[in-house]
Amino acid sequence: MSKLKGKLLVAQGGGPTAVINQSLAGVALEARKFTQVERVYGAVHGVEGIVNEDFLDLSRETSHNLECVASSPCSALLSTRVKPDHDYCMRMFEVLKAHDIRYFFYIGGNDSSDTLRIVNAAADDANYELRCVHVPKTIDNDLVENDHTPGFGSAARFVSRAFMGINQDNRALKGVYIGVVMGRHAGFLTASACLAKKYVDDGPHLVYVPERAFSLEQFVTDVERVYAEFGRCVIAVSEGIQDAAGNPIMTTLKDMGADAHGNVQLSGTGALGDLLMDHLKQKTSIQRVRADTFGYLQRSFMGNVSPRDAHEAREVGEKGVQAAMWDNIDGSVVIRRPVLNYGVDYELVPLENVAGKTKHMDPSFINAEGNGVTLAFHNYARPLVGDSFHEAFRLRAPRVPKRS
Amino acid sequence: MSKLKGKLLVAQGGGPTAVINQSLAGVALEARKFTQVERVYGAVHGVEGIVNEDFLDLSRETSHNLECVASSPCSALLSTRVKPDHDYCMRMFEVLKAHDIRYFFYIGGNDSSDTLRIVNAAADDANYELRCVHVPKTIDNDLVENDHTPGFGSAARFVSRAFMGINQDNRALKGVYIGVVMGRHAGFLTASACLAKKYVDDGPHLVYVPERAFSLEQFVTDVERVYAEFGRCVIAVSEGIQDAAGNPIMTTLKDMGADAHGNVQLSGTGALGDLLMDHLKQKTSIQRVRADTFGYLQRSFMGNVSPRDAHEAREVGEKGVQAAMWDNIDGSVVIRRPVLNYGVDYELVPLENVAGKTKHMDPSFINAEGNGVTLAFHNYARPLVGDSFHEAFRLRAPRVPKRS
Numbered sequence: 001m002s003k004l005k006g007k008l009l010v011a012q013g014g015g016p017t018a019v020i021n022q023s024l025a026g027v028a029l030e031a032r033k034f035t036q037v038e039r040v041y042g043a044v045h046g047v048e049g050i051v052n053e054d055f056l057d058l059s060r061e062t063s064h065n066l067e068c069v070a071s072s073p074c075s076a077l078l079s080t081r082v083k084p085d086h087d088y089c090m091r092m093f094e095v096l097k098a099h100d101i102r103y104f105f106y107i108g109g110n111d112s113s114d115t116l117r118i119v120n121a122a123a124d125d126a127n128y129e130l131r132c133v134h135v136p137k138t139i140d141n142d143l144v145e146n147d148h149t150p151g152f153g154s155a156a157r158f159v160s161r162a163f164m165g166i167n168q169d170n171r172a173l174k175g176v177y178i179g180v181v182m183g184r185h186a187g188f189l190t191a192s193a194c195l196a197k198k199y200v201d202d203g204p205h206l207v208y209v210p211e212r213a214f215s216l217e218q219f220v221t222d223v224e225r226v227y228a229e230f231g232r233c234v235i236a237v238s239e240g241i242q243d244a245a246g247n248p249i250m251t252t253l254k255d256m257g258a259d260a261h262g263n264v265q266l267s268g269t270g271a272l273g274d275l276l277m278d279h280l281k282q283k284t285s286i287q288r289v290r291a292d293t294f295g296y297l298q299r300s301f302m303g304n305v306s307p308r309d310a311h312e313a314r315e316v317g318e319k320g321v322q323a324a325m326w327d328n329i330d331g332s333v334v335i336r337r338p339v340l341n342y343g344v345d346y347e348l349v350p351l352e353n354v355a356g357k358t359k360h361m362d363p364s365f366i367n368a369e370g371n372g373v374t375l376a377f378h379n380y381a382r383p384l385v386g387d388s389f390h391e392a393f394r395l396r397a398p399r400v401p402k403r404s
Numbered sequence: 405m406s407k408l409k410g411k412l413l414v415a416q417g418g419g420p421t422a423v424i425n426q427s428l429a430g431v432a433l434e435a436r437k438f439t440q441v442e443r444v445y446g447a448v449h450g451v452e453g454i455v456n457e458d459f460l461d462l463s464r465e466t467s468h469n470l471e472c473v474a475s476s477p478c479s480a481l482l483s484t485r486v487k488p489d490h491d492y493c494m495r496m497f498e499v500l501k502a503h504d505i506r507y508f509f510y511i512g513g514n515d516s517s518d519t520l521r522i523v524n525a526a527a528d529d530a531n532y533e534l535r536c537v538h539v540p541k542t543i544d545n546d547l548v549e550n551d552h553t554p555g556f557g558s559a560a561r562f563v564s565r566a567f568m569g570i571n572q573d574n575r576a577l578k579g580v581y582i583g584v585v586m587g588r589h590a591g592f593l594t595a596s597a598c599l600a601k602k603y604v605d606d607g608p609h610l611v612y613v614p615e616r617a618f619s620l621e622q623f624v625t626d627v628e629r630v631y632a633e634f635g636r637c638v639i640a641v642s643e644g645i646q647d648a649a650g651n652p653i654m655t656t657l658k659d660m661g662a663d664a665h666g667n668v669q670l671s672g673t674g675a676l677g678d679l680l681m682d683h684l685k686q687k688t689s690i691q692r693v694r695a696d697t698f699g700y701l702q703r704s705f706m707g708n709v710s711p712r713d714a715h716e717a718r719e720v721g722e723k724g725v726q727a728a729m730w731d732n733i734d735g736s737v738v739i740r741r742p743v744l745n746y747g748v749d750y751e752l753v754p755l756e757n758v759a760g761k762t763k764h765m766d767p768s769f770i771n772a773e774g775n776g777v778t779l780a781f782h783n784y785a786r787p788l789v790g791d792s793f794h795e796a797f798r799l800r801a802p803r804v805p806k807r808s
Contacts, residue, residue: 016576055804068797074572098807165704168478172420268694270674290672292699300569302794390706393472400459403502
């Protein structure tokens with residue numbers, strides 16, 4: 001049991017998810033149970049809120065409102081894309097010390113876990129006793145060590161619900177449909193479009209992920225084959241697809257600018273979808289080609305939470321607090337799936353195991369042609385979108401014999 | 405009571421909606437109760453299914469599966485964009501006569517109601533007794549005579565759920581967000597983004613509809629004003645916005661092609677959002693500008709049905725059958741709102757009252773500046789998205805005093 005008395009600070013970083021506030025509530029409510037924690041503070045806009053000394057006193061928030069906030073999508077403490085350098089960390093320490101903050105919980109992805117690793121190292125250098133715990137979240141599902149990450153299941157639920165409807169729409173008014181899905185380096189979210197399939201001719205018929213080199217020529221060949229078979233074609237494609245040289249297909253079109261982490265803007269534009277649509281219109285005789293880019297709806301859409309995802313997002317917050325208090329250790333909370341049927345365990349691993357690293361889809365999840373997913377991926381992803389999942393129905397009435 | 409014995413044919417035309425199969429089930433199940441109706445047929449792909457003599461025998465569909473299909477989005481009989489000319493109608497009659505079809509129900513929008521008007525006129529010319537009933541649907545909500553149309557409430561629910569989440573996302577990571585919403589001539593769906601607002605600084609902060617001329621210069625001025633006040637800006641814009649000369653802003657950018665009705669392709673591309681995003685990046689100093697185009701998800705997203713919309717979509721189908729059977733008349737089913745608090749009545753009006761006409765937003769629904777909606781629109785639209793609507797929650801914890 002930790003004997004370290006002081007305040008606990010929680011912050012949220014990077015892209016919001018549908019369940020990131022479950023983790024916030026998990027930390028804040030669990031922390032109230034430990035007498036070592038004198039106050040629970042929340043930093044506004046992640047590390048920016050620390051250097052700006054902009055804290056909310058979450059000890060004075062009602063548990064009822066924390067539960068309401070837990071069910072609302074998108075970082076309630078607000079977020080940041082800032083990646084602290086050494087000087088930035090030093091400024092953070094001045095503030096942490098001034099407020100006697102001894103527990104620092106950062107809910108975020110691999111950029112955020114790297115931030116936390118730097119802060120923790122700086123704490124050691126400054127001889128300031130500080131427990132640092134990374135609580136995972138990312139819709140991309142690209143954190144190493146984790147079987148999957150909170151936020152992914154709900155985003156996958158959105159993507160598969162979208163493709164379920166799109167598949168019906170595309171049957172009704174035939175043509176080619178391209179849906180562009182988030183995922184810079186990892187294709188998990190795009191691949192989850194496959195959960196929309198029910199009937200044998202259901203889309204998505206083609207799935208393209210960043211893990212495999214994308215060729216415009218092969219794309220045209222694939223689409224023409226599916227179109228010849230079904231008279232239509234539904235395609236799921238990752239925003240982050242790359243050519244054989246590793247250049248994002250998007251950047252072959254236009255310069256989109258980059259953020260402080262050096263990440264090129266792939267989201268918040270329809271450019272990739274339009275590029276692929278225009279290419280098909282030029283290279284094939286198919287008349288009706290449409291492209292949608294699902295954009296920020298994937299991580300924020302109201303009322304689209306996987307119950308299982310919400311449950312796990314809550315638990316990683318709680319588990320992080322318990323590890324810091326009972327075991328008195330730093331680290332990153334990770335999710336394991338130790339059983340054949342669905343179930344999870346949580347564990348704390350060293351921050352550097354997760355920080356700045358990217359998990360990719362296992363090769364067994366992608367088909368040999370690189371344009372679809374395998375049953376192994378179905379089995380992996382299906383539990384994550386939760387029970388009470390949606391299902392589309394078709395008419396099964398017999399055809400009437402012709403009379404003319 | 406109609407004494408006309410024969411088969412009843414039902415078809416679905418135009419863009420699918422989330423509740424269009426409720427109307428199909430309403431027609432099919434209600435028709436089973438009348439002995440005049442010897443069989444209920446469904447035409448596959450709308451009028452195309454008639455000339456191709458491609459019918460399903462819906463009398464041999466289980467009522468249980470019809471209920472399942474009713475809850476699934478997108479025309480289960482499949483749809484068409486074909487607009488029949490006189491010759492096309494003559495071919496339709498050969499088939500209708502061959503199958504002794506005496507009741508023709510077409511579920512669709514203003515293009516479909518016009519199709520039905522032509523078919524009905526051709527029936528009169530051919531001295532063939534045929535009851536023609538138009539059952540309304542359109543997510544655009546642009547059918548005249550109707551207070552609102554089935555399909556709109558669910559699409560409005562999608563748009564407002566999207567903006568609820570986007571508003572949270574945009575608070576967390578500040579910047580400018582542009583959401584492009586369907587609506588070629590009428591701004592109802594875009595305007596329904598306003599239902600996302602709860603807190604005073606919530607987005608959407610600006611709403612642009614086709615009913616008012618759109619100026620890129622005024623757009624920049626509006627965005628800069630909002631950004632100066634809130635440090636962020638969420639914008640809802642119709643795909644169909646036009647300049648003062650009536651040209652779609654989209655077509656100032658690129659040639660998108662047109663369908664058989666002469667409609668230019670506005671959906672299934674991110675071009676308008678990207679145009680507006682690029683313009684803001686060029687004309688302002690705002691760093692983070694993002695644009696999403698909601699696309700086909702608005703009419704097809706799985707599990708996004710307004711309960712009230714589903715209820716009314718079912719009833720317009722039933723009411724159409726009852727009018728044809730009990731009152732022995734042709735016409736278009738319309739929805740009235742005769743009471744101050746919410747409630748509807750249905751009525752049959754002549755087909756030509758609705759055919760080919762477009763309803764626009766009442767001027768009282770749009771603010772003086774042409775960049776937002778009024779409380780009158782809120783009151784009009786709020787009941788249509790249904791009860792059990794979503795609500796976002798914020799933290800209300802007090803700020804911690806600074807120490808450094």
